């Protein structure tokens with residue numbers, strides 16, 4: 001058991017498999033990469049902050065770190081190519097790169113709107129587009145895209161982030177249909193409030209609002225759900241949105 005009480009039995013679910021994890025230098029991406037490798041796989045830890053990615057990959061056997069801006073098509077293409085060259089295959093993809101910004105709509109500049117959509121929605125599109133042929137070549141695979149309960153519930157001053165996350169759910173459903181014939185599954189994970197660097201300024205050490213379980217999730221609790229979706233344990237899941245929110249959407 002880890003500190004959050006989540007089982008960390010090394011089941012070997014990912015033996016022989018490679019994960020391409022964006023946002024892998026921090027928070028949910030790092031936590032998922034760690035669990036994926038603990039269960040026998042290898043990870044390409046991909047992040048805008050290459051040093052952060054390297055620090056995570058240094059502790060993960062057989063894994064590599066790559067600097068990459070997911071909103072830049074060439075940068076994404078290079079990272080996918082290098083992963084394929086160095087690790088030989090890609091079976092699983094996690095789109096976890098992102099950031100959050102709270103701004104009232106009247107103060108939301110077009111630049112800020114575009115930048116947020118570029119990282120979350122366009123970045124998810126570009127990574128899926130570049131990895132799909134590699135997954136098809138491997139005979140199938142699993143893509144997990146991070147949305148948020150912000151796609152399902154309105155919160156003040158979160159319009160651009162919520163729009164991007166809603167777009168990720170719709171895009172992923174479309175991709176699931178297009179990729180199904182080649183045994184590629186595509187699912188969305190929609191967490192509630194998780195204790196990561198992204199939310200440190202939002203919640204500090206405080207309680208998450210609006211959840212039945214009135215606490216922040218630990219990253220490992222979301223990584224276990226991500227690894228379920230990445231693994232064959234979720235073989236009948238595709239085009240689904242898995243909500244892991246401590247009950248926030250019930251209230």
Ligand SMILES: NC(=O)c1ccc[n+]([C@@H]2O[C@H](COP(=O)([O-])OP(=O)(O)OC[C@H]3O[C@@H](n4cnc5c(N)ncnc54)[C@H](O)[C@@H]3O)[C@@H](O)[C@H]2O)c1
Pocket residue numbers: 022023024025026027028029046047048049052068069070071095096097098099100119123146147148149190191192193194195196197198199
């Ligand atoms: N933490 C939460 O409460 C929460 C809740 C719901 C959804 N999410 C989503 O989960 C994902 C991960 O969030 P987190 O809390 O782990 O955040 P985090 O800040 O801990 O990690 C995000 C990582 O993404 C990287 N990144 C940012 N822009 C990038 C870009 N253009 N290209 C490549 N990498 C980039 C950052 O450098 C950082 O290392 C995000 O999509 C976030 O919206 C988080």
